[in-house]
Amino acid sequence: MNSIASPFLESEPLASQRTGATGEPVLCVESVSKTYGTHRVLENITFQMQAGEVIAIIGPSGSGKSTLLRCINQLEPPNEGKVTIGGVTIDAGRAPSRRDLVALRRKIGMVFQSFNLFPHLSVLRNVSLAQERTMGRSRKEADVRSMDLLARVGLADKASQYPARCSGGQQQRIAIARALALEPEIMLFDEPTSALDPELGLEVLAVMKELALSGMTMIVVTHEMHFAENVSDRVILMAEGHILEEGPSAEIMRAPKTERAAKFLSAVRDR
């Protein structure tokens, strides 16, 4: 069962089917701020996350959603605040050591909007490479694991192909397999379906839904309102670098408290 006590959650079949562990927060984001020059992109962002939870971050373009995700794994170092994942804390006040960064990123898998598969490597090598380099697995062990994961995302038959021969939806599923191969504690998805046409986006969303059901802790920056409402446990709605609203998905999606949130939700639903 999920740890979030909410009357709405019981009515969510997907959330309640999940088997994620509970207890200590797996991720703590404390007062994170990010500034580019004089432009404040993130303003004092604070939230926590339990293991097995799925959070959707939604909001208008330029609201800081992607930047928040990138601050969590330090692709963009925050200017202020702390990020803690599984006992590793990166404090913006001090320059993080290489060791801390590695320890943090070991726990995080990331999926990008533009897939970012390595074009010069076969699909199988894409999934195996980092396992060999960072987990000390032999090529054979890594390939066995990679084939399992490719089968899980429905692409075992593409193993020997190069990414350019795969559709966008297939490439994104390979990218998910590549991230899962390193056994992260938490998966970050940065608009994983935004570069895909709707049909291809669906096959990626199906994989993500399966992943959520298996108990993976996930943060998904998305414009897919259906995913936010029906798959995620919690929604964080951002605007102008702030968290505008945060709470159980059904609550935020069906009954937003602020006018700004209501306006955004009605705009995206009318599409």
Add this chain to the structure above:
Amino acid sequence: MIMDLTAILNGVPWTIALTLASFIVGAALGLPLCAMRLSTIGALRFTSTAIVVSCRSIPPIVWLFFVFFGIGNGLIAMSPFTAAVVGLGVVTAANMSEIYRGALTAIHPGQFEAAKVLNLTRSQQFRDVVLPQLTRIALPSGATYLIGLLKDSAVASTIGVTDLAYQSYHISQQTFRGLSVYAAAALLYILLSLPIAWLSRWADVQLRSRVSR
């Protein structure tokens, strides 16, 4: 006539050796030069830029004279061949570093981010992700430069490297058959550059077929 042609052909191995040696030196030295150029440390960036700009603005023949008659005269004794490899190698390094820099900007920024979030070390990022893509992108410009270098290597004849140009000059002086001698030399330069062009095109097609649909 056959004797003359044999004499000219004697220069071919030197032309090939000089071209390949200075290209290998330049292609290797170009990498650290390019890395310095992109460094966050100002002093390194300045040094690299200074080297690149001066190497590219000074004519190769002046470089060769500077190395052979300047440095080679008293400071470090060098054979003409060594001096030519050093001189042309440095010029090649400067140009290759610019070719690498251009190729690096052609690599999608997401590639570096993906390598980073997969926790590859910096050397792994370079070896497994950047270098293979860099090679593919830099290959056509590199091959064009190599063909240019093959032709430019003729300046080494001025400091006494017994290459194709050197041999042709001496045979024409001895036989007064400048037309046929230099025509033969020209033909040989063409024959030498064609395989480079073919090889680079073939390699380009091979590498490209994987990354495009």
